[in-house]
Amino acid sequence: MSLATASIAAASEPACPVAATGDGRSVALRGEIAIALSLRHAGARTLTLRYELNGRIDAPVVFVAGGISAHRHVAASEAFPESGWANDLLAAGRTLDPARVRILSFDFIGADGTLDAPIDPADQADAIAALLDALEIPCLRAFVGYSYGALVGQHLAARHPQRLERLVAVSGAHRPHPFASAWRALQRHAVALGQMQCADQQGLSLARQFAMLSYRTPEEFGERFDAPPELVNGRVRVAAEDYLDAAGAQYVARTPVNAFLRLSESIDLHRIDPASIAVPTTVVAVEGDRLVPLADLVTLVEGLGPKGHLRVLRSPYGHDAFLKETDRIDAILANALRPSGDTP
Amino acid sequence: MSLATASIAAASEPACPVAATGDGRSVALRGEIAIALSLRHAGARTLTLRYELNGRIDAPVVFVAGGISAHRHVAASEAFPESGWANDLLAAGRTLDPARVRILSFDFIGADGTLDAPIDPADQADAIAALLDALEIPCLRAFVGYSYGALVGQHLAARHPQRLERLVAVSGAHRPHPFASAWRALQRHAVALGQMQCADQQGLSLARQFAMLSYRTPEEFGERFDAPPELVNGRVRVAAEDYLDAAGAQYVARTPVNAFLRLSESIDLHRIDPASIAVPTTVVAVEGDRLVPLADLVTLVEGLGPKGHLRVLRSPYGHDAFLKETDRIDAILANALRPSGDTP
Secondary structure, three states: OOHHHOOHHHOOOOOOOOOOOOOOOEEEEEEEEEEEEEEOOOEEEEEEEEEEEEEEOOOOEEEEEOOOOOOOOOOOOOOOOOOOOOHHHHOOOOOOOOOOOEEEEEOOOOOOOOOOOOOOHHHHHHHHHHHHHHOOOOOEOEEEEEOHHHHHHHHHHHHOHHHEOOEEEEOOOOOOOHHHHHHHHHHHHHHHHHHHOOOHHHHHHHHHHHHHHHHOOHHHHHHHOOOOOEEEOOEEEOOOHHHHHHHHHHHHHHOOHHHHHHHHHHHHHOOOOHHHOOOOEEEEEEEOOOOOOHHHHHHHHHHHHHHEEEEEEEOOOHHHHHHHOHHHHHHHHHHHOOOEOEOO | OOHHHOOHHHOOOOOOOOOOOOOOOEEEEEEEEEEEEEEOOOEEEEEEEEEEEEEEOOOOEEEEEOOOOOOOOOOOOOOOOOOOOOHHHHOOOOOOOOOOOEEEEEOOOOOOOOOOOOOOHHHHHHHHHHHHHHOOOOOEOEEEEEOHHHHHHHHHHHHOHHHEOOEEEEOOOOOOOHHHHHHHHHHHHHHHHHHOOOOHHHHHHHHHHHHHHHHOOHHHHHHHOOOOOEEEOOEEEOOOHHHHHHHHHHHHHHOOHHHHHHHHHHHHHOOOOHHHOOOOEEEEEEEOOOOOOHHHHHHHHHHHHHHEEEEEEEOOOHHHHHHHOHHHHHHHHHHHOOOEOEOO
């Protein structure tokens, strides 16, 4: 079977039962539920989970989770036509085509800014298990997580292995790299510096701009921003500043300061024993990712033993490759989610 | 001749005349002179140059210039016993042994914080030429520049080629890389955020901490800061934060905010046509330097044509390798500064 034609909808003998009552319609719907959760660092809380389901209602369910700035709206649908954060990955003909699979996603706990407490990625996994209970979905055909979503997926596979057949973890290792943690800590300091003087938005914008440098690569900046600097009001302004300013402003407009702080911290709280991940796992590494070095993903895969498979892709988009290299990510997903029985 | 025994003091037929009147004494002295300079972006100014001379008074003179936070005190001497910024590189037995060579250095213009205007690295080169005039030093045996000092050396070699026999340019290319420029621009934004409400020092400290991440490598951080984070007052604190806080505080204590801003800008104003560099030049690249990619130094050397020689070293210290890999830098200097007639 070629990569292009592999289809998870064609799986034989799924381990997860699929509702057979559907009429084949593809619908998108949103909802929210309140759940009681025992958080690892913050104790018992009642939280609102906001989810979106998109796709054929009798199809197997795949959970998709992205980075800390992602949300429940992964892709446009008839009901919700605005563009999603991974719009092209859920299009017709893709591995995650909503005509053949049902996509579940949610807003991370903490994303609305109301939970001002340390959030462990394991808490997100417990929230997802509670969400599956509420939606009466016994089991996911797969969990596809990118960046922070990959960390959450690892905890789901360790704590609730009966809830997923397979994990695809893109650009997320078993622990944050110390250099990346330092980078994020300084972003949080930028927010704190802004907060000192009620300039929360300026602080958050600066934090986001520093984060952008960790998501992209010098290669890309070298191609896009090679113009000489300008002198503006007696100050040097370099070619990338317009782009970075715009990225900061855009982020500030849609992100509560607490959401950024607590989800950024949450990445640094991540730590898992790869051996505890109890389901078949495809680890996708991007060579040139400055946040998640290839070497750490190799260590993760080694710890997974026979359950683990590594796919490496090289991209000038570094950590953001998942969002940019749609064709190549789709091919990897096709291979990873192909019916069991084939060699992965 | 082996690297270890190469000596610039043994040079035959130097192109630069050396004062023959000395009695072989090695002395260190400091001074300052006022000069009138026509700055490229800021017009005519009278500036105070602060210099230090260290070494045998009848020996050939080598100018040493470091990064934007370096200064005229390169190494300890009897007269000035405090440690310098490249202390071990000027020790007995080294290529730059003050018993065999005379080291000249200065505080970059702008380093005292009094010049609040755009400073081109070419301005620094003109200041050095004026300093050589004032000290009646017709010509340098070599100019050894690291980081910003390498950029200044390139301009000296292009604008005043008769003032130096040879250039050694470590970790500095013919233009700043656009990604590094973006990184520095955001550091300047951190200072501006602090300045919004008289938190100049906090802003400068954050800027320095972000700069540290560009000077060092993930490799080093991975080895030093692999401990899990702690929760302090309900906030996540990662392992590298103590180190970064201390580095920021140390920098703030000795650096005027304007000095940082204007010298940081100055790096981004750098641009030179390699073909205009008119003296034999050894370019030293550090593989893994996140600010100055090896590829840019290869381009510089290609532009230099037969005048250029490339030396590549791999170091976990990245951009800071010049300050850390003393033995290897000394061996490169021995080779680069060996008497003419030997193959470089």
